[in-house]
Amino acid sequence: EVQLVESGGGLVQPGGSLRLSCAASGFTFSDHYMDWVRQAPGKGLEWVGRTRNKANSYTTEYAASVKGRFTISRDDSKNSLFLQINSLKTEDTALYYCARVATIGTYHLDYWGQGTLVIVSS
Amino acid sequence: DIQMTQSPSSLSASVGDRVTITCRASQGINNNLAWYQQNPGKAPKSLVYGASNLQSGVPSRFSGSGSGTDYTLTISSLQPEDSATYYCQQYKSYPVTFGQGTRLEIK
Numbered sequence: 011e012v013q014l015v016e017s018g019g020g021l022v023q024p025g026g027s028l029r030l031s032c033a034a035s036g037f038t039f040s041d042h043y044m045d046w047v048r049q050a051p052g053k054g055l056e057w058v059g060r061t062r063n064k065a066n067s068y069t070t071e072y073a074a075s076v077k078g079r080f081t082i083s084r085d086d087s088k089n090s091l092f093l094q095i096n097s098l099k100t101e102d103t104a105l106y107y108c109a110r111v112a113t114i115g116t117y118h119l120d121y122w123g124q125g126t127l128v129i130v131s132s
Numbered sequence: 133d134i135q136m137t138q139s140p141s142s143l144s145a146s147v148g149d150r151v152t153i154t155c156r157a158s159q160g161i162n163n164n165l166a167w168y169q170q171n172p173g174k175a176p177k178s179l180v181y182g183a184s185n186l187q188s189g190v191p192s193r194f195s196g197s198g199s200g201t202d203y204t205l206t207i208s209s210l211q212p213e214d215s216a217t218y219y220c221q222q223y224k225s226y227p228v229t230f231g232q233g234t235r236l237e238i239k
Contacts, residue, residue: 045228047176055168055176055219057228071226074133107175117223118166118181125175 012036012121014108019126026098030126032091032108040064040086043111045119046093048104056104058082060111061091076102098130134158134222138231146239151207153234155220160200164224167196167205169216170233176219180205212238 018030032044043066046058059072061082070082081094091108105127109119135158145151155165163183168176178187180196183203193208207214215238220231 054233055170055221055230057221057230060226060228073227112178112181116181117164117228118178118221119168119176120178120181120187122175122177 012110014110014121014123016106016108016123016126019106019128021129021131022098023132024098024100024130026130027094027096028098028128030093030095030106030108030128032093032123034089034091034108034110037110039084039089042113043117044082044084044091045109045111046080046082046091047107047109047119047122048102049107049125050101050104053104058093058106095128098128100130102128103130104128133227134161134225134229136220136222136229136231138218138220138234140234141232142235142237144237144239145210147210147212149210151210151214151236153205153218153220153236155198155203155205155231157201157203157222161222161224163199164222165196165198165203166221166223167194168219168221169214170219171216179218210238214238 013035015033045060062069079097083092105125107125108123110121112120137156165183167180170176184196218234
């Protein structure tokens with residue numbers, strides 16, 4: 011059974027940093043691209059970014075709203091995905107989901123974690 | 133960026149009704165379109181990918197269609213458990229973008 015479990019969220023002051031983690035199990039993590047998607051309270055889904063797999067040099071893509079402040083990384087040996095968030099703004103307050111990209115060729119998100127909540131407030 | 137516009141933003145329908153939600157892309161996305169269902173307090177769930185392919189385990193009353201810039205999600209016979217918010221997503225180009233969501237309520 012595919013499982014994605016996020017952790018690392020919490021309350022942080024504006025300008026602060028956080029590192030979110032996503033522990034994956036039930037599939038060959040190293041084969042898959044992985045995404046982060048966020049959802050502000052009461053709002054819709056916003057794509058944050060993607061990391062490709064080793065075969066594609068672990069290259070990354072980001073939404074313009076987070077580029078330069080957020081960094082996606084992964085550790086295939088630990089089946090883990092990470093999101094380093096720096097220079098946090100109040101508008102970064104959201105539930106952050108990790109999601110598996112289905113297979114190369116379709117790129118939809120076939121499994122999602124339950125999310126970890128980040129609150130940016132002074 | 134490719135903008136995704138869903139309509140309606142919300143709707144109310146009765147059990148057994150046929151329901152259609154539309155999604156329009158600001159440019160052609162060549163069927164690189166997925167639909168997700170999100171229940172309150174839950175993570176999104178994949179329903180349809182490639183515009184018309186049903187995700188494994190999704191009831192057959194759900195179907196997707198469309199091409200070019202215009203796509204639809206259809207529920208052939210609405211069930212109480214279908215009350216949720218539905219999102220379309222394009223993955224033709226970066227940044228990946230979602231529609232604003234359609235809230236479906238059961239009368």
